[in-house]
Amino acid sequence: MFNMDRKTKFSYAFLLSILVLLTGCQTSSTPAAPIDPPNDPILKILFDQVTFPEGFTAKSDAFVYAYADLNGDNEDELFVLMQDAHFCEAEGCTGYLFDSSKQLLATFTSIKRPILLSRTGNYQWKNIVVASGNSLRLLRYDGQNYPFDATSEPIFNRKSGKAIAHKLVVNSDLYQDGGYQLSERSDLPILAPVEQFKFQFKRESDSNSVFIATANAITGNVFFNKEVIKVD
Structure with missing residues (x-):
């Protein structure tokens, strides 16, 4: 049986570890599988x-x-x-x-x-x-x-249109009947008309809901819908 002294054993183990490391590097360089094209x-x-x-x-x-x-x-x-x-x-x-x-x-x-x-x-x-x-x-x-x-690019001012739309909502029958906490929302649909504004408010008769008002400052039209407040 072949016997190695301590120095020889150490050198052999060191060379073996280098070979294992190099083999691992070669394996990891394999290109990843292509991504499937999106369905959307x-x-x-x-x-x-x-x-x-x-x-x-x-x-x-x-x-x-x-x-x-x-x-x-x-x-x-x-x-x-x-x-x-x-x-x-x-x-x-x-x-x-x-x-x-x-x-x-x-x-x-x-x-x-x-x-x-x-x-x-x-x-x-x-x-x-x-x-x-x-x-x-x-x-x-x-x-x-x-x-x-x-x-x-130039700053665009919507203050006058917002004031008109705000007044339309405040004067609506739905808001007049116990509406409060009126505030503007920015989640208008993408590419909505620039004269269109969106607000939300609550009503005393329905504290579990938020009412959404979409008002057009040019046409004077106001549309309402309701969101139920989620309770965790």
């Missing part, structure tokens, strides 16, 4: 035309979107606002506008809801009003594209 139609559009940052995983709740005709050709464009942390910062998140052929038309940075459509526009494309940081910003089409960075 909006995600398919995004995956085809947007470069996702490292670490992003496709999730159905990672974005909100809406369709609207922005250029008056009777065909809808698609607006997508990302919600995943990989696309968001303190001022807002990244948004994408796709034309009616689902081709990427514009990219917006640092935006958040509300995202609204103005009644006016440039070059036959409607102006878009977005929240960015603590302000509303007006995004105007320049003949080729919308601006990329919302934070550098």
